[in-house]
Amino acid sequence: MRVAAGEAPGAPWWRDAGIYHVYVRSFADADGDGLGDLPGVRSRLAYVAGLGVDAIWLNPFYPSPQADAGYDVADYRDVDPRFGTLADFDELVGDAHGLGLRVIVDLVPNHTSGEHPWFRAALAAAPGGAERGRYLFRDGRGPGGGAPPNDWTSTFGGPAWTRVTEPDGSPGQWYLHLFAPEQPDLDWTNSEVRAEFESILRFWLDRGVDGFRIDVAHGLAKDPAMPHLAGRFGPGLAQVHHPHWDRDEVHEVYRAWRRVGDAYPGGRTFVAEAWVHDPAQLARYLRPDELHTAFNFNFLLAPWDAKAVRATVDQSIEALAGVGAPPTWVLSNHDVTRTVTRYGGGAEGLRRARAAALLMLSLPGGAYVYQGEELGLPEVTDLPGEVRQDPTFRRTGGAELGRDGCRVPLPWSGDEPPFGFGPDGTWLPQPADWADLTVARQAADPGSVLSLYRAALRLRRQLPALGDGTLAWVEAGEDVLAFRREPGFGCVVNLGDEPTDRPAEVPADATVLLASGPLGAGGQLPTATAVWYTVTA
Numbered sequence: 001m002r003v004a005a006g007e008a009p010g011a012p013w014w015r016d017a018g019i020y021h022v023y024v025r026s027f028a029d030a031d032g033d034g035l036g037d038l039p040g041v042r043s044r045l046a047y048v049a050g051l052g053v054d055a056i057w058l059n060p061f062y063p064s065p066q067a068d069a070g071y072d073v074a075d076y077r078d079v080d081p082r083f084g085t086l087a088d089f090d091e092l093v094g095d096a097h098g099l100g101l102r103v104i105v106d107l108v109p110n111h112t113s114g115e116h117p118w119f120r121a122a123l124a125a126a127p128g129g130a131e132r133g134r135y136l137f138r139d140g141r142g143p144g145g146g147a148p149p150n151d152w153t154s155t156f157g158g159p160a161w162t163r164v165t166e167p168d169g170s171p172g173q174w175y176l177h178l179f180a181p182e183q184p185d186l187d188w189t190n191s192e193v194r195a196e197f198e199s200i201l202r203f204w205l206d207r208g209v210d211g212f213r214i215d216v217a218h219g220l221a222k223d224p225a226m227p228h229l230a231g232r233f234g235p236g237l238a239q240v241h242h243p244h245w246d247r248d249e250v251h252e253v254y255r256a257w258r259r260v261g262d263a264y265p266g267g268r269t270f271v272a273e274a275w276v277h278d279p280a281q282l283a284r285y286l287r288p289d290e291l292h293t294a295f296n297f298n299f300l301l302a303p304w305d306a307k308a309v310r311a312t313v314d315q316s317i318e319a320l321a322g323v324g325a326p327p328t329w330v331l332s333n334h335d336v337t338r339t340v341t342r343y344g345g346g347a348e349g350l351r352r353a354r355a356a357a358l359l360m361l362s363l364p365g366g367a368y369v370y371q372g373e374e375l376g377l378p379e380v381t382d383l384p385g386e387v388r389q390d391p392t393f394r395r396t397g398g399a400e401l402g403r404d405g406c407r408v409p410l411p412w413s414g415d416e417p418p419f420g421f422g423p424d425g426t427w428l429p430q431p432a433d434w435a436d437l438t439v440a441r442q443a444a445d446p447g448s449v450l451s452l453y454r455a456a457l458r459l460r461r462q463l464p465a466l467g468d469g470t471l472a473w474v475e476a477g478e479d480v481l482a483f484r485r486e487p488g489f490g491c492v493v494n495l496g497d498e499p500t501d502r503p504a505e506v507p508a509d510a511t512v513l514l515a516s517g518p519l520g521a522g523g524q525l526p527t528a529t530a531v532w533y534t535v536t537a
């Protein structure tokens with residue numbers, strides 16, 4: 001199948017897409033430097049297409065000092081030589097389209113790299129100059145301006161302000177960075193900033209990309225008064241009236257971007273990375289003239305508990321129905337502890353992760369699968385400090401391990417590292433026991449996590465009941481989630497705990513299509529197990 005240049009009749013593709021999240025530096029390494037790259041991705045596209053997904057999302061591959069694994073972009077219109085060239089990118093897009101895969105790239109608009117020409121110019125300019133006006137420079141407080149302008153903190157630990165040395169050598173102004181100091185925040189009230197990003201969108205749209213994942217989509221607008229937080233807000237997800245998260249002003253930016261995307265044929269799309277807790281607030285990003293989809297992080301964060309999961313599913317569906325947008329489910333990504341480990345680790349964590357996959361892939365809307373999730377990879381928790389690269393680790397003095405444990409390069413084949421990842425080495429060490437988890441090993445095993453994902457993604461494509469649409473819950477007991485989707489599909493997930501909770505019932509007239517684990521005698525569903533079934537009307 002080829003991706004059509006125009007939109008096919010019927011629902012737009014992004015309303016129920018299965019999208020595979022490629023963390024480029026850890027996917028496949030073609031040139032042998034231990035870091036994944038675009039030619040590596042290209043060499044493995046057939047694997048991705050074979051999973052039965054509709055698109056890939058690529059994490060940032062732009063020129064970058066890599067202070068935050070590429071989320072510190074020095075040039076938004078090129079490819080970092082470590083990851084390849086623009087020609088490699090074009091070839092990758094061509095091949096992906098040829099295999100029926102659309103391509104979503106990552107856009108990082110909240111901050112640039114400190115090495116971006118704009119920030120270098122800002123440092124070389126005098127306070128108050130136009131070059132500083134693209135960022136958020138402020139005078140410090142207290143005697144000599146020696147204290148930061150306010151008490152905001154960086155997501156990676158420590159203050160959100162860094163003081164610069166002025167060109168004349170004197171201690172100078174401070175600039176805002178909600179992430180690492182190497183990631184200065186842009187000022188989105190500046191018209192030059194807005195124009196530049198619209199131009200960057202067009203640059204990649206002209207190269208044929210099908211969409212953008214918007215980094216920190218809830219962070220672009222800041223309260224111009226820059227008030228102290230003064231302990232008024234807890235850490236974590238965005239909260240109402242926060243001075244720098246989820247402010248109303250961000251929505252104008254996305255309305256403008258939507259106009260840019262809509263001017264291109266083929267259903268170009270935006271997905272928001274917005275850590276916004278309130279589903280009604282999140283839905284505002286998906287109003288008809290704004291973005292298309294947004295990751296549902298409440299679902300990802302929900303504990304293994306039937307009531308909690310059902311509540312987040314219901315709240316999301318209801319809030320998004322109000323704006324006509326489809327939900328977008330996600331269980332893992334390159335920023336969070338891998339699912340198997342989050343659900344308790346070991347055999348039980350794996351059973352839950354398998355069950356969660358069937359739940360996610362049968363809910364109404366779209367779903368993202370993070371590379372390695374389809375292999376049931378666990379978090380690597382014992383990486384030595386000296387190999388860790390996430391700035392969180394360093395900035396918290398090791399108090400937080402950071403995100404490297406979910407970013408370890410994929411095991412493809414063979415019995416020892418680098419497990420076919422590339423010709424030589426891996427930027428983070430792979431555990432030796434991943435020999436049992438390689439793609440090659442799992443592809444040959446019908447009981448593997450990979451086989452489960454493949455079967456589920458294919459059924460998702462085949463069954464008219466799956467994808468976009470609605471669900472109807474069926475009451476099946478306190479620890480059980482059961483729902484029907486028409487025509488004729490049902491899903492039951494037993495979220496109970498051994499040994500106290502009971503097995504769940506699968507309807508007597510059901511034909512089981514797929515189960516995440518063995519069923520009990522009499523077809524009952526053990527705890528931490530999910531089943532898909534059909535019924536004939």
Ligand code: NOJ
Pocket residue numbers: 068071108179215216273334335
């Ligand atoms: C979210 C990205 O997913 C994460 O990896 C990054 O560190 C921050 N945004 C800052 O860009």
